[in-house]
Amino acid sequence: MARMLGRGIWPIAIAICLGVVVWLSRSEAASPAPLISTLEKDGYRIEVRTLEANSSPMEAKQFLVTITDSSGADVEAASIQIKSWMPKMFCGIFTAKVVMNSQGSGYEGTLVPVMSGSWVAETRVRIGSEEFVVVHDYEVV
Template sequence: MGSLLKRAIRPMALVAAVGLALWYVYSSRASALPAESSKLDGEYRITVRSPARSAAALEPSRFVVEIADRSGMPASIGRLTLKYWMPGMFCGMFTAEAERTGRAGAYAATVIPVMTGRWVLEARMTIGEKEVVVRHPFEAGRS
């Protein structure tokens, strides 16, 4: 009886472990992504905002980066670089050009995800002597 019980428990434990792993992977994929990501770094707040309409694969999407001081006044930066990629995939790392918008402290960039799925947009900027990085997850769907 004891060896029969041991032989039955191992496969059940394996099935339960695989089930939990699958549940974890798919439940994290189903979670909603934020419309914006912000970072308060000492004196400055940096916000990266997704477009109002969801990004679509192989279509341009306009992301906005806003920089303000603690009081909310727009701040200027020395340099802004934007990169985006798909975590865990080998489709490459892409760059986007940021340009000033009509508002002080606001920059816009056009991003073209090459395939559907989850992506990360990284805004790296120099403010004074400091380098600040904000990572913003977004999803590209079908067009």
């Protein structure tokens, strides 16, 4: 009886382990990094947007930044800076070149992430004497 119980427990243990692996892989895939990060503060709305959910290492990653006031009108920033890095890694901090987009309704920044993994883009926007910070997570695969 004990031998039968001992043999019968292994398939159950393997099935449980496989179930946990499948569950973890699906739960991670179901919650990708957001394409838009938003800050609403002091009458301004600042959005940092990426066009694709994932990008590849050593390929340009584009960020779109829009700034509006409480009525929805576009606001021009005195300065915008986008810096990106990998948390808990020592591969450096990368700064995007930021320019006003061709429509004049926002800003575009481009940088090149160097390796796969989870990245953070910190956007600092100065409007008058105020500075606003928006943190945007993204994935490189």
